[in-house]
Amino acid sequence: MSIPQFEEIVEPNDQTEARHEHLEKLRGLVGNVYPNKFKRSHVSGSEDTITALLSYPPIAAVSTEIGEIVAKLGERERPPAEIKDALNARLKELGNVRIAGRVAVPPRVMGKAAFVHLSDGISRIQIYCRKEDFVFVRNDSRDSLDPQDSWTAFGLLDHGDFIGVEGYLFITNTGELSVHVEQLQFLAKAMLPMPDKMHGIADPEIRQRQRYADLIASSLQVRSEPPTGAPAAASASGVAKSAGGQDLTTREVFERRARVISSLRRFLEDHGYIEVETPMLTPKATGAAAKPFETHHNALDITLYARIAPELYLKRLLVGGFEKVYELNRNFRNEGISYKHNPEFTMLEFYCAYMDVNGMMDFCEELLKESVLNAAGTLQLEYEGNTLDFSNFERISMRDAIGKYAPGVEARDNEIVSVFDTHVEPKLIQPTFIIDFPKSISPLSKASPENPIFAERFELYINRMEVANGFSELNDPREQYDRFVDQMAERERGDEEAMVLDEDYIRALSYGMPPAAGIGIGIDRLTMLLTNKHSIRDVILFPHMRPERRDPDLSEPPA
RNA sequence: GGUCCGAUAGCUCAGUCGGUAGAGCAAAUGGCUUUUAACCAUUGGGUCCCAGGUUCGAGUCCUGGUCGGAUCACCA
Numbered sequence: 172m173s174i175p176q177f178e179e180i181v182e183p184n185d186q187t188e189a190r191h192e193h194l195e196k197l198r199g200l201v202g203n204v205y206p207n208k209f210k211r212s213h214v215s216g217s218e219d220t221i222t223a224l225l226s227y228p229p230i231a232a233v234s235t236e237i238g239e240i241v242a243k244l245g246e247r248e249r250p251p252a253e254i255k256d257a258l259n260a261r262l263k264e265l266g267n268v269r270i271a272g273r274v275a276v277p278p279r280v281m282g283k284a285a286f287v288h289l290s291d292g293i294s295r296i297q298i299y300c301r302k303e304d305f306v307f308v309r310n311d312s313r314d315s316l317d318p319q320d321s322w323t324a325f326g327l328l329d330h331g332d333f334i335g336v337e338g339y340l341f342i343t344n345t346g347e348l349s350v351h352v353e354q355l356q357f358l359a360k361a362m363l364p365m366p367d368k369m370h371g372i373a374d375p376e377i378r379q380r381q382r383y384a385d386l387i388a389s390s391l392q393v394r395s396e397p398p399t400g401a402p403a404a405a406s407a408s409g410v411a412k413s414a415g416g417q418d419l420t421t422r423e424v425f426e427r428r429a430r431v432i433s434s435l436r437r438f439l440e441d442h443g444y445i446e447v448e449t450p451m452l453t454p455k456a457t458g459a460a461a462k463p464f465e466t467h468h469n470a471l472d473i474t475l476y477a478r479i480a481p482e483l484y485l486k487r488l489l490v491g492g493f494e495k496v497y498e499l500n501r502n503f504r505n506e507g508i509s510y511k512h513n514p515e516f517t518m519l520e521f522y523c524a525y526m527d528v529n530g531m532m533d534f535c536e537e538l539l540k541e542s543v544l545n546a547a548g549t550l551q552l553e554y555e556g557n558t559l560d561f562s563n564f565e566r567i568s569m570r571d572a573i574g575k576y577a578p579g580v581e582a583r584d585n586e587i588v589s590v591f592d593t594h595v596e597p598k599l600i601q602p603t604f605i606i607d608f609p610k611s612i613s614p615l616s617k618a619s620p621e622n623p624i625f626a627e628r629f630e631l632y633i634n635r636m637e638v639a640n641g642f643s644e645l646n647d648p649r650e651q652y653d654r655f656v657d658q659m660a661e662r663e664r665g666d667e668e669a670m671v672l673d674e675d676y677i678r679a680l681s682y683g684m685p686p687a688a689g690i691g692i693g694i695d696r697l698t699m700l701l702t703n704k705h706s707i708r709d710v711i712l713f714p715h716m717r718p719e720r721r722d723p724d725l726s727e728p729p730a
Numbered sequence: 731g732g733u734c735c736g737a738u739a740g741c742u743c744a745g746u747c748g749g750u751a752g753a754g755c756a757a758a759u760g761g762c763u764u765u766u767a768a769c770c771a772u773u774g775g776g777u778c779c780c781a782g783g784u785u786c787g788a789g790u791c792c793u794g795g796u797c798g799g800a801u802c803a804c805c806a
Contacts, residue, residue, distance in 0.1 A: 185757055185775055186740045249764090277755095281769090282762040301763065330756080344764045364756060367741040369767065374737090376798050388741095393767055461805060480806095506805045507731090516806070630806095637806055668805075693806050706799095717797075 186364040193327040194360045200324045201357050202311030209335035209358055212269040219270055221291040225348075229265065230340065233258050234348050241346040250346045262340040268350060270296070271335035271358060275391050276368065278328050285325060286349075289334070292390045292422065297349040298336050300325060305338070305352045315354070324357070330368075331361030331387070368393050375708075378421075382712050389420035419702050428698045428710055431546035435519055435692075436499065438538050444495040444521055449484035451477060451501070457676075458482035458615070460668040461504040464514075477503035480691065482615065485522050486644060487679045489687050497521035499694070510706045511636055511696060514715050522689040528616075528627040528643045531688035532604050535631065535639060536564045539602075539697075547701050554634055554703055557600050564631075568607035572599075584624065588612060599632035608642075614654040614670050616642030631692075638697055641690030648680035 181187060198204045212219045215227035224230055237258055240250045272289035279286045283302040288295045306315040307324045316324060328334065338352040366372045366388035378385040419427065436446070454473065456463030458480035468475050481498050488496050499519045506512065523531070543561045544550055550561040567575065569591050573582050577594035588609060599605075606629045610618050613626035628642035645651050655677070661669035698710040708714035 182740095184740055189757055276766080277757095279765060279768060280762095281765070284763040284765085286765045286768085288766080297766075299764075304763095343766090345766075347764090347766075349764090364740050367755065369755070370742045373742065374798080379798095459806085502806085504805065507803085509802095509805090510800085512805065518806080640806075691806080696806070 181362055187362055190329050190360065190362050190364075193329055194362070197324060197327045197357055197360075200316060200320055200327075201307055201309050204310070204357060205359055206310040206356070209271045209356060210269065211271060211335075212267065212337075214265050214268050219268055220293075221270055221272055221289060221296045222294040224268060224270065225294050225296065229261070230348070233262060233342070237342050237346045237348070244346075249344050250342075255342050255344070255346070259341045262342070262348075265340060267337055267339050267353070269335065269337045270350065271333065272296075273361075273387075273391070274328055274330055274332045274334060276393075277330040278325070280326065287328070289336070290390050292386070295390075297343070297347055298338070298352050299341075299343065299349045300352045300355065306354055308354055308356045310357065321355070325355070328357075329361060331363075331365040331391075333358040333361075365391055376716075379708055379714050380716060382421075385421050389422050392420070424698075424702045424704065424710060425712060427546050427702050428694075431542050431698060431701055432499065432694065434542040434545040435538065435694075438541050439495075439497050439521060442495070442534075444497045444523075445493065447485070447488060447493070447496050447498055448500070449478075449481045449488075449498060451503075453478050455671050455673050457671040457673045458484075459502075459504075460670060462506055462667060464503050464505045479504050480518070481520055482689065482691070483673055483676045485520055485689065486684060486687070487676065489522055489524055489644075490679045490682050490684045494524040494685075495521070508715060510708075511699075513695065513707050513711055516707070516711075517694040519692040519694055520689065522644065522687055524685040524687045526688040527686065528606070528629060528641065528688055531641045531643075531690055532564075532566065532606075532629055535641065535690055535692070539692075543701065552700060552703070554700055555705065557634065559633060559700060560601055564602040564604060566604040566606060566629075569595075569605050569609075570607060572603075572605055584609070596632065597635050600634055603632045604629045605632060611657075613642060614658050615645055615651075617645045633700055636696050636699075637693070638700070639690055639692040641688060644684070644687045644689050646680060646684040646686060648677050651680055652677050 183191075194204055215223045215230075217223060225234065237250060237255070240254060244250065270289065270291075272291045272295070275288040275290035275295045285300045286297055287300070288297050302322045303318045305321060306318065307321040308315055315321070335356040335358050336350060336352045337354040338350045341349060341351050343349050366384060368391060371388035371392045372378050372381075372385055440446075452466070452468075452475040454475060456476035456479050458478070459482065461479040463476040463479050466475050466477070467473070480502055481500070485496055485498060497519065498521075500517065501515045502518045503515050504512075505514065508514065523534070526534070540550060540561055543552070552559045552561065569587055570582075572595045573580060573587070573590055576598045577590065580590055580594055582590040591605070595605075607619065607622075607625040608616075608628040608630070610616075610624055610626045613628045616626040616628040619625040619627050626642060629640070630637050631639035631641075645654070652672075655670065655672040658670040659672055662671075695707050695710050699705070699707060702710060704710050
């Protein structure tokens with residue numbers, strides 16, 4: 172295997188060469204250009220990130236006051252000096268702050284003063300540097316550069332570099348909260364140019380392959396209505412929009428994803444569930460109908476499969492005496508990639524002893540309402556031109572749903588599923604539990620006591636997508652065995668996705684499993700709904716893609 | 731896997747009928763001590779995705795390929 176040259180990875184061009192030159196000149200001025208740390212101040216009570224400082228009440232209050240005054244001014248008008256001076260006196264009392272971040276705009280140098288915005292990935296704040304008025308700190312000693320060298324060093328900063336500054340907060344003549352810099356420390360270089368400050372990254376390939384660049388672009392992008400001082404956290408309310416009313420930035424999408432996941436965990440733990448971890452590499456790929464990834468374990472010389480579902484392991488734990496368990500982690504399915512399928516996807520599965528399918532629907536509804544509200548701040552979500560209303564979940568049998576959404580369409584018992592898939596699923600926009608599934612396609616669920624051709628099973632549909640699937644768990648080992656045998660017969664007939672018999676699972680059930688209900692919830696799809704994203708790749712940080720291919724001419728060095 | 735669409739400067743994009751490769755941003759140089767998509771002046775920057783073909787001449791037309799997107803089928 173050939174080792175690519177550094178220059179093949181970071182290709183030289185006028186942009187990178189300029190940055191490289193700046194870096195070498197900076198090295199001459201400040202010594203170490205990749206120092207190990209920068210100590211931030213604690214004015215806000217905890218470590219002063221830019222976001223923490225901006226949301227610290229005394230500072231937020233000043234921002235709000237000046238913001239209200241500026242909002243009333245005309246195009247070229249400036250806020251009155253006496254108001255500004257009074258606010259500046261309040262800011263000065265807070266003392267010096269030490270903050271760090273990425274240079275968020277190309278530095279604006281104007282003769283003998285300069286303005287730069289720093290970003291902490293969420294919020295940005297302006298810093299103001301005046302020649303003769305601030306110094307660069309050397310990174311290999313405690314010395315400072317003289318003002319002339321400091322000004323020279325400032326000119327070597329590029330859009331995207333990391334710097335740390337110390338200074339005092341003040342309001343500029345135009346009314347923007349800024350840091351008047353007294354000391355500046357160089358922290359790290361950006362050797363590659365930042366994404367276009369107005370457009371960000373348009374190419375979906377780069378957005379997904381180089382998520383880091385996408386995240387930078389989303390934090391540095393200049394929006395048509397820039398968020399003036401208000402931290403992004405203030406956007407917690409509202410639908411899939413951030414403070415300015417625009418679509419969520421990439422950063423905000425993944426913050427919202429994190430919020431819904433932590434809320435799901437909290438709700439489950441508050442209701443007595445414990446989180447468990449079951450094998451991802453398993454000798455049998457079962458518990459769902461899907462093609463698995465296959466690998467080989469050398470030491471044991473056996474084939475292992477990446478799990479397609481944790482279901483059968485979790486139910487073994489019910490046998491073992493855990494009454495409420497959940498697992499929130501990845502499943503792997505070796506199938507097509509689409510806007511709603513990624514080869515690895517995140518599933519929340521949980522099981523509750525002594526509960527049936529109806530109790531599970533009730534609980535699922537409460538869980539989703541709570542988590543959606545926590546993550547998005549509302550139960551009404553704008554999505555693809557519809558308003559999804561999470562305050563109301565319909566429950567309807569598969570048979571009745573066909574009558575309601577596809578009136579006049581004939582559906583004999585053996586066709587009910589395909590008729591449902593083609594005629595009903597595309598119409599299920601609002602949260603809908605479909606119940607009464609045919610038992611034949613539900614090999615792990617209990618039959619309905621009222622009508623044994625149905626399983627006590629539901630699927631939750633939202634915006635034409637299956638978001639959850641749950642049922643009363645079959646706990647009769649003999650019947651489970653018979654169902655597996657039926658599945659194996661399907662397999663023999665060529666259905667590659669029919670379920671595989673798991674002997675150990677039958678043995679486990681034979682020790683006795685309490686009546687129980689279980690569910691799987693697709694976290695990626697739920698996140699799509701919460702963030703108004705139409706592709707699963709937009710809610711997975713590093714979605715699967717074909718590997719990047721290097722130019723073959725460049726990758727064959729002499730042997 | 732099928733169908734449709736796309737790839738041009740570091741980034742975002744134009745490029746007419748086949749006739750010398752364009753803009754904005756970014757970069758470089760100079761100016762400017764409160765700017766904020768800063769501004770003004772000057773300069774540099776191209777494997778037009780790759781390989782063939784048609785043609786006097788191809789970014790443009792044709793064929794094949796690579797990568798990506800949308801969509802359909804299977805899956806959650």
